[in-house]
Amino acid sequence: MILLQQLINAVSLGGVYALLALGLAIVFSIVGLINFAHGELMTISGYVLLASLAMGVPFAASVAVALAGAALAAVAMERIAFRPMRGADVTSLLLTSFAVSSLLKVVFQNGISARPQPVSMPGWMTSATAFGPVTLGHGPMLCIALSICALIGLELFLRYTTMGIAMRAAAADFDVVRLMGISAGRIIATAFLLSGLLAGLAAMLWLAQRASVDPLMGFTPVLKAFIATVIGGLGSLRGAVLGGFLLGVVEVLLQALLPSDILPYRDAIVLSAVIAVLMARPNGLIPAVNAQRS
């Protein structure tokens, strides 16, 4: 029964990682940029939620505002920081994203507060229902449900809308898409918009579990998401989702099953497993169609 409980925990964490990894992968598949400032989009979303709750906006509306905030911030980030770098090599793009990330962290610390700000989530979200020996936390269940919905929604968007098809085509061959008369700027902006939305959604689920927003909160998630996209196959959306779930499941199960003496080595074990996966499949579990290698 404990195992079942831990499995639910695992899938719930995996769902958040999958959302984050997907956000990274969408941008990477089109622009060839691993956006390390993706985590700061989560932080922005958290602060927007906090601000709008503080202004007395109802919870549901605040969440919508926070999602929109993250999406707009992502588009602004592209316009201000990444557009001037378009066509630059992978390393320059990577360094730009690190710069944006560091800059934002310092702005949050000195402009807002170095101290984490408490966020009170509604009671129903932080309580649990017991079914016999298994306790289903509402937060984790919501996490699983929302990540699945978001993944399905994204799949439908990419498959059936013109912009979605254009984005998939751009991931395969950007130059040909532009020859078809589709605006590169719009495709890239949409990719950032989607990645911002996913970051915002992940932030809401993250906050439901962590109860506070702090200036540095984006660092760990973006690192995990990066690992997930690499395991899955850089640039492959399905790979990112698989990588995210896999990472979450492995982390939680190791935390649950390792004896406490070995527990501090959990992250080392996880990262060793990542190396093992990459040695067996250098392009990831589900490689992108035309993998962009750095």
Next chain:
Amino acid sequence: MTFSRTPGLAAAGLAALVCASGALAEDITIGVATAQTGGLAPFDQPALLGFRMAIEEINAKGGLGGSYPAELIVKDTRSDTAQTVTVGQELIDAGAQVMITPCDADPSIAIGQMTQPLSIPAFTFCGTAPILPLAVGDAMFGSYPGDNLQAAAVADLAIAEGKKTVYLLTSPDSTYTANLPEYFGIVFEAKGGSVVGRGSYTMGQPDFSAEVTKIKALPEPPDLIMTAAYEPDFPAFLQQLRAAGVETPIYGADALNTPTIQGLGKLADGIVFTAAGYAAPGSKLEAFNRAFEDYAGHAPESTYEVNGYEIAMIIDEAVRQAGSTDPEAIRAAIAGLSDFPSVTGSITYAGTTGMPVRAIALMRYADGVAEYVDTITPDAADVPAP
């Protein structure tokens, strides 16, 4: 690099930088290497504010010991140990005669390695690891109650409340999170309690669900959970623990004495923590809190402000007794301080290895308010060896 916002102090700091020998003969240069950004900033920022306030008051009265104006050179360590070393060296080169180090053992030890051979007295802002002065030497001092002292006080309270079993949650990532709960375990077991389980987490870990499930699955729920986890990990653990329906009370230490934890409201109900002092009506601490509010424009967030203030008072007293600006003389005077009447109570260094003997206030959150429980000075015999 962060220079003082006060133009006079900034100019003084600049002058100290230009002047290779450090300060003018009659001044004392205090190098302040603190984290104004990064993970330690929530603790170092308030401490620095209290420290500045005290130095300004002291300088208005003629300076440290009444006759040696203090010059602060403040630099940001960015909560990064490598950067801390760089900043420490820069401050020593600028002629620091007294050094202030960040609110954590690891960066403080890094700077202590450089200040110790020069006999420059160094104070950690609120680092509480009792091993800190042992790892560095006789020129390293703490001012906050040590981890072992705090843990002994909390254990005394738990025993007095009739608690019998405890679950310890530690993280090997810092001396504070790794050792404090274990010190608690030692005292708790020595006084008849028992440790029924141990859990571990990684600092910055997003998800505590696996740990929480383990606690929930214990055959008998423990009477309390002891942890030195702090924000942002602690709110995450607490949220996930309560969301899973575990109502076991949590006991922690000084790092839970922050507006963030208090701001968690009902979620934080029943949490026991420690503070350097309690502002009883009419107490010196209450008067300090009012003066601080006038100075900073906001009330103190915690007792880190008063702790920063007290460090400046200790240096002031030591310079008065030493009657000189010689770092070694100041160091010896600090090490010999006994029953120094400070804001939160009396502080003694004489006979210690560098962590002070002082009383500890125990507090508990109820309905989003920190309530005073007791003030305890643990028996020296009960305090576990570092």
